[in-house]
Amino acid sequence: MKKALVCFALLSIVILSCKKDNHTKTNPAGKLYPVTFNISNFTQQNVAIDQRAKTKVNAVVTPDQSNVLALLYKIYDSNNALKKTVKILKGQPNFGTVKDSLTSGNYTVVFLGITDTDQFVDDGATFHYTPPGSTDSQGFQDTYYQKISLVVGTQPLQQDVTLQRLTSKLQVIIKDAIPAGVNNITLDISNLHSYYSYLDNTSSVVLNSTYNPSVYLPVTANLIGTTNHVLGPLSPLLNTASPVTIVIKVKDINSTTLYMKTIPNIMLQRNTITTLTGNVFTNSGGSSGFNVTYNSAYDPNDINKPF
Numbered sequence: 494m495k496k497a498l499v500c501f502a503l504l505s506i507v508i509l510s511c512k513k514d515n516h517t518k519t520n521p522a523g524k525l526y527p528v529t530f531n532i533s534n535f536t537q538q539n540v541a542i543d544q545r546a547k548t549k550v551n552a553v554v555t556p557d558q559s560n561v562l563a564l565l566y567k568i569y570d571s572n573n574a575l576k577k578t579v580k581i582l583k584g585q586p587n588f589g590t591v592k593d594s595l596t597s598g599n600y601t602v603v604f605l606g607i608t609d610t611d612q613f614v615d616d617g618a619t620f621h622y623t624p625p626g627s628t629d630s631q632g633f634q635d636t637y638y639q640k641i642s643l644v645v646g647t648q649p650l651q652q653d654v655t656l657q658r659l660t661s662k663l664q665v666i667i668k669d670a671i672p673a674g675v676n677n678i679t680l681d682i683s684n685l686h687s688y689y690s691y692l693d694n695t696s697s698v699v700l701n702s703t704y705n706p707s708v709y710l711p712v713t714a715n716l717i718g719t720t721n722h723v724l725g726p727l728s729p730l731l732n733t734a735s736p737v738t739i740v741i742k743v744k745d746i747n748s749t750t751l752y753m754k755t756i757p758n759i760m761l762q763r764n765t766i767t768t769l770t771g772n773v774f775t776n777s778g779g780s781s782g783f784n785v786t787y788n789s790a791y792d793p794n795d796i797n798k799p800f
Contacts, residue, residue, distance in 0.1 A: 525594035528643070529651045532564065532589045532604065561606035561637060561656075565615075566591045568643075568693055571599040578615070595645045603691045606637030617686045619697070629701045630687035630792075631722045633731035635660055640694050658764040659689065659696075659733065664725030665741060669772040670718050676746040678773075680708040682725040682739055686732045696733045732761050734761070741773055762787055 505548045517586060528539060566579040581588060591604075601729050605620070612622040622634045637656035665680055683705065686696035716722070724741070736758040743752040754773050771783030 503633075523596040524644055524647075525596060526647065527649045528593045528645060529649075530566070530591040530602070530604070531604075531651070531653045532591070534654060545735055559606065559637075560608050560635070562610045563604075563607045563613075564591070565605035565607060566587070566593075567603040567605075568593070568595075569601040569603075571693065573601065573692060575590050575617075582610075597645050597647060600643040600645065601645050601692065602641050604639045604641075604654055604656055607634075608636065609634040611668075616688070618692070619690050621688045621698075630698075632685070632700065632706060633660060633687055633689075633696075633729055635729045636689070638689075638694070639693070660729035660731050661727040661740070661761040661763060662728035662766040663730055663759075663761065664727070664768050665739065666722055666765065666768060666770040667722045667724070667741075667773050668720060668770060668776045669711060670720050671716055671722065672774055673717055674745050675712045675717070675743055675745055675751065677712055678710040678722070678724065679742045679744075680710075680727070680739065681705055681708070681742070682727060682730070682737055684732060684735065684737045686734065689731070696731050726766060730761055731762060736760050739769060743773060756783055759785060 562583050564581045566577075566581070568576050570576055579593075581591070581592065608720040609622060612624055612631075614621050614623050621630050622632065623630050636659045638659050639654055639656045641654065642650070643650075643653070643680070663682060667678070671678075685706070686698055686699045687700045689696050706727050708727060710722065710724055730737075733775075737760075739756040739759055741752075741754040742750055744750055752774055754771075756769060759767060759769070766788045768786040768788065769783050770786065
């Protein structure tokens with residue numbers, strides 16, 4: 494009897510041990526590893542982007558010094574499924590530092606620097622800006638962005654992140670003299686975008702036709718005969734995917750169009766002021782006679798190309 498009890502006890506231990514081993518193999522506990530992101534600065538902060546000014550265009554500032562009011566942190570797994578969204582408001586402790594705990598694996602991380610928290614709308618796959626109480630986007634606001642690939646191993650991870658501006662500016666310099674009879678000059682731009690994709694890192698959706706950013710220059714008597722007039726800059730502008738079209742119209746006091754210049758196929762570049770320079774009142778048809786200048790903080794040297 495005693496021998497039977499001992500055998501039964503030993504058998505019970507073996508069975509329990511097997512069950513424990515089986516549980517460990519089929520339900521592994523995912524160990525978490527600390528991950529820290531230091532948003533150390535913002536490149537191309539919103540300082541004056543003006544070819545004639547002496548302001549440094551590629552200024553680098555810390556998050557606390559920037560015009561960013563909130564940071565958005567989104568993390569996706571290897572299948573691009575969203576795992577987490579965290580919004581950090583300016584003024585909170587350690588603004589500019591994001592801490593998380595992740596299991597080993599491959600991730601994609603997206604960071605946003607938002608300058609207008611009232612109008613910002615997170616659509617899930619994309620984001621845009623809409624004024625409170627409105628259903629239509631009224632343009633894009635100054636926004637900073639960065640997307641990185643992240644591999645989490647079995648050790649704590651720390652990484653510095655620099656956000657870069659998505660939007661751009663555009664201005665036109667009219668070289669030739671304004672003739673008599675001109676009452677006003679307008680600058681219009683079409684095919685601007687209003688949405689941006691977190692994962693695709695590109696813009697989409699043309700702005701509602703009821704909202705078209707433009708510049709209006711009233712021409713007073715003292716401007717007749719003068720040259721080198723600057724229209725703009727228009728900002729912030731968004732289209733990282735396709736060309737935009739610029740239209741310059743010159744009208745008299747009766748709103749009759751005297752001159753018109755259409756300049757198509759202009760590519761906007763992020764954090765760049767695009768300057769169109771040329772004549773409007775001579776050879777006003779088509780786009781001939783205009784040059785495009787890209788003044789980018791990514792490259793301090795201007796890139797000129799005729800078109």
